Amino acid sequence: MPRAGLGPATVIAAGADLADEVGFDALTMGLLAERLGVRTPSLYRHVESLDALRRGIALQAKRELGDEAARAAVGRAGPDAVHAFADAYRRWARDHPGRYTASLRAPAAGDEEDRRVSDESVRALFAVVAGFGLHDDDAVDAARALRSAMHGFASLESAGAFGLPRDVDRSYHALIDTLVSGLRAGSPRSAGT
Amino acid sequence: MPRAGLGPATVIAAGADLADEVGFDALTMGLLAERLGVRTPSLYRHVESLDALRRGIALQAKRELGDEAARAAVGRAGPDAVHAFADAYRRWARDHPGRYTASLRAPAAGDEEDRRVSDESVRALFAVVAGFGLHDDDAVDAARALRSAMHGFASLESAGAFGLPRDVDRSYHALIDTLVSGLRAGSPRSAGT
DNA sequence: GCTTTTAGCTAATCACATTAGCTTCTGTCC
DNA sequence: GGACAGAAGCTAATGTGATTAGCTAAAAGC
Numbered sequence: 001m002p003r004a005g006l007g008p009a010t011v012i013a014a015g016a017d018l019a020d021e022v023g024f025d026a027l028t029m030g031l032l033a034e035r036l037g038v039r040t041p042s043l044y045r046h047v048e049s050l051d052a053l054r055r056g057i058a059l060q061a062k063r064e065l066g067d068e069a070a071r072a073a074v075g076r077a078g079p080d081a082v083h084a085f086a087d088a089y090r091r092w093a094r095d096h097p098g099r100y101t102a103s104l105r106a107p108a109a110g111d112e113e114d115r116r117v118s119d120e121s122v123r124a125l126f127a128v129v130a131g132f133g134l135h136d137d138d139a140v141d142a143a144r145a146l147r148s149a150m151h152g153f154a155s156l157e158s159a160g161a162f163g164l165p166r167d168v169d170r171s172y173h174a175l176i177d178t179l180v181s182g183l184r185a186g187s188p189r190s191a192g193t
Numbered sequence: 194m195p196r197a198g199l200g201p202a203t204v205i206a207a208g209a210d211l212a213d214e215v216g217f218d219a220l221t222m223g224l225l226a227e228r229l230g231v232r233t234p235s236l237y238r239h240v241e242s243l244d245a246l247r248r249g250i251a252l253q254a255k256r257e258l259g260d261e262a263a264r265a266a267v268g269r270a271g272p273d274a275v276h277a278f279a280d281a282y283r284r285w286a287r288d289h290p291g292r293y294t295a296s297l298r299a300p301a302a303g304d305e306e307d308r309r310v311s312d313e314s315v316r317a318l319f320a321v322v323a324g325f326g327l328h329d330d331d332a333v334d335a336a337r338a339l340r341s342a343m344h345g346f347a348s349l350e351s352a353g354a355f356g357l358p359r360d361v362d363r364s365y366h367a368l369i370d371t372l373v374s375g376l377r378a379g380s381p382r383s384a385g386t
Numbered sequence: 387g388c389t390t391t392t393a394g395c396t397a398a399t400c401a402c403a404t405t406a407g408c409t410t411c412t413g414t415c416c
Numbered sequence: 417g418g419a420c421a422g423a424a425g426c427t428a429a430t431g432t433g434a435t436t437a438g439c440t441a442a443a444a445g446c
Contacts, residue, residue, distance in 0.1 A: 175341060182375060
């Protein structure tokens with residue numbers, strides 16, 4: 001029997017693809033093995049466990065999502081950059097439902113690599129926010145606000161939570177617009193409230 | 194052997210409590226049975242399956258969260274009402290991590306009761322938004338924006354995604370403030386963008 | 387060609403969900 | 417007060433999916 005020529009990277013990549021098809025939670029070692037033309041136990045030569053596989057997919061997804069959104073904002077500034085970033089974020093989430101779910105996994109306590117990758121993916125967002133002249137606490141608030149909004153919207157949308165007929169694209173645009181307007185208002189935030 | 198006096202409601206309620214302790218995904222029939230002082234198969238007298246149990250917990254959670262947030266906004270109006278609603282939402286999510294995860298389950302296709310409960314929980318939010326004089330598409334956009342923001346923030350927070358030292362309460366307040374300001378601006382949204 | 391390494395395999399174990407079928411409370415009807 | 421129907425619990429058994437043990441043979445280094 002000729003060998004399949006697998007490796008950790010191949011297995012994780014195939015797992016990510018499969019997760020997009022059947023859902024991150026429905027991903028099973030048996031299913032993935034079948035997809036790769038191999039018997040289930042053989043996968044354990046390349047990944048330590050199902051949990052390790054999930055972690056690998058999560059890391060890959062975080063990197064991909066971060067890169068994709070960051071790339072979209074390159075060469076743009078201000079509101080334009082935010083919209084490009086936000087649109088790319090949502091599109092990626094929609095196009096890769098399994099990976100997106102994976103990307104939401106919080107790093108396990110003590111998992112330095114995962115924490116680093118997760119932080120990394122936020123850096124691009126900070127860069128975009130910095131274009132508004134926000135600093136320190138205001139920049140953190142703004143980045144958190146944008147991240148919450150993008151994640152919340154994408155997550156509700158992928159869960160099918162928006163039942164009403166109103167155009168979802170427009171609602172998203174309106175949300176991002178509102179936040180952008182808030183950013184423009186400058187930093188009257190750090191004082192009061 | 195004296196009977197335990199269980200019933201669907203008791204079992205689901207205990208399941209919700211247990212989910213808050215061990216995590217919604219780690220909830221297992223065996224664990225719940227042990228908690229109730231009963232052998233695993235006995236639970237099947239009261240709930241059809243693990244999936245039905247999860248659905249029951251989700252329904253209960255959606256009702257509780259909706260009620261809690263709605264109650265907080267009673268007797269208030271405008272920005273005040275939004276903040277009260279949003280604070281109650283986040284507090285509940287933080288105090289009931291297992292239930293909160295459950296509440297995010299999208300209704301299965303064709304599950305009318307679940308859909309109704311889910312819709313119901315959004316109604317209170319619409320009422321709050323209506324206080325700003327928004328109608329139709331603008332009201333939908335506003336409700337979606339608030340929901341996305343609250344959910345996104347609560348979800349990222351509960352996943353431990355906010356690593357920086359900046360006070361998380363303040364960031365949340367800033368986010369809600371920004372959205373409220375956007376609402377106040379009226380409805381210049383439906384036209385452009 | 388020979389040895390070492392190691393990918394992939396089969397067989398076996400384990401954890402949990404779930405089903406089948408038996409036993410024993412419990413409330414109700416006489 | 418006792419007999420009965422129905423339901424609540426139980427034990428035993430099945431099935432699926434993860435994981436481990438140990439064997440075999442393909443690949444790589446010599």
